[in-house]
Amino acid sequence: MKAFPLPSARVRALLVAGLIGLLPVLSGMLVLRWQVTRTFEFQAQHVAGEAVRQLDSMIDQAAQSAQRLMPLAGKPCNAAVIQAILQEVTIEPYVRSANLVRNHDAYCSSFYGAYKRAVEPGEYFNRHLLLRASNPVTPNEASLVYRLYEHPRGVRTVIDGRTLAEALRLIQGDTVLIMQVGNAFLWGDSSIQDGEIPDHQAHHTSQVSERHGYRVHSGFSPEKAWELWRIQGLSTLGGLLLLGVLTGGVCHWLLRRQQRP
Known part of the structure; x- marks a missing residue:
């Protein structure tokens, strides 16, 4: 059987130097990935906290x-x-509006004056909040209803969903913010979606309002996460490659020096 010739000492030195030169590049990219992930998680948590504080203030009013x-x-x-x-x-x-309730019937409104409309207590999350996609006043816009009830009387105050959505948009930056009340989700474009939260977010986190019980979801879409990662990677890759070349060059010089008679 014909044996393959072993690579020369010069080729072996180049291979070893190349492998050693790749180490700082690979380790640097791993560290960068960890740092970017931690940054995403911190930003998502910070934005969610800011959103809860702002929404709490609006619901408090x-x-x-x-x-x-x-x-x-x-x-x-x-x-x-x-x-x-x-x-x-x-x-x-x-x-935006308010109405009085008597025996689970809304009967006096800032919009309609005297009227009558049944109020279903079971629709309210934590007995106080109802996030709805539409209502008779603004049939194409969301709204959040705050209910205060002490049988047999109560009050309902309404916040426009567009106001809540605008608050989310001003805070979210690169993240995606969603307000959840019960099984209803309010997005930054003021649209309402019922059911489970979509699973297309990266680095997802959520925070619950201690005062009102709703939840704010925060995270990055895969496209935005990849875009931010690419920007960070490209800005760092040049320095890592230079460090790898210098490391490999020094190793190659040392190996060649040891091989000299």
Whole structure:
């Protein structure tokens, strides 16, 4: 059998130097991947926390309006009561409308005045919040209803879904923010989706509001994660390659020096 000739000492030195030169490149890329992943996770958690704080502030205003209107609940829907409801809606920037409830029937509204519409308590998450895709006032837009009820009377205050979605868009930056109330999900474009949250997010995290119980999901889409990773990788790859070339060159020089008679 014909034996293959062994590579010369010069070729062996080049191979060893090349392998050694690849080590800082490979180890640097692994460290970079870990750092980028940690950065994504930290940013997703930070953005989710900021979103919870902002949304809590908006819902707090709706809750405070409901508390102030509670003494009116159960009273006849006359001009004085309607005027008081309108005044409350006017002074609160995040409250779009309000209505009074009696025996699970909404009967006095800042939009309609005296009317009657059944209120289903089982629809409300944690007995207080309802995220709905549409309503009679804005049939094509989402809204969040805050319900305060002490049988047999109560108050409902409404926040426009577009206001909530705008808050999400201002905070999210490169992330994707979604507000979850029960089984309903509000996206940054103010659309509502029922069911499980879509699974197309990378580096996903979520935080729950301690005051109101809703959840905010935060993460990066695969496209955005790859784009940010590519930018970080390209900015670092040049330095790693230079370090690899220098390391390999030094190793090759040392090996050739040892091989000299």
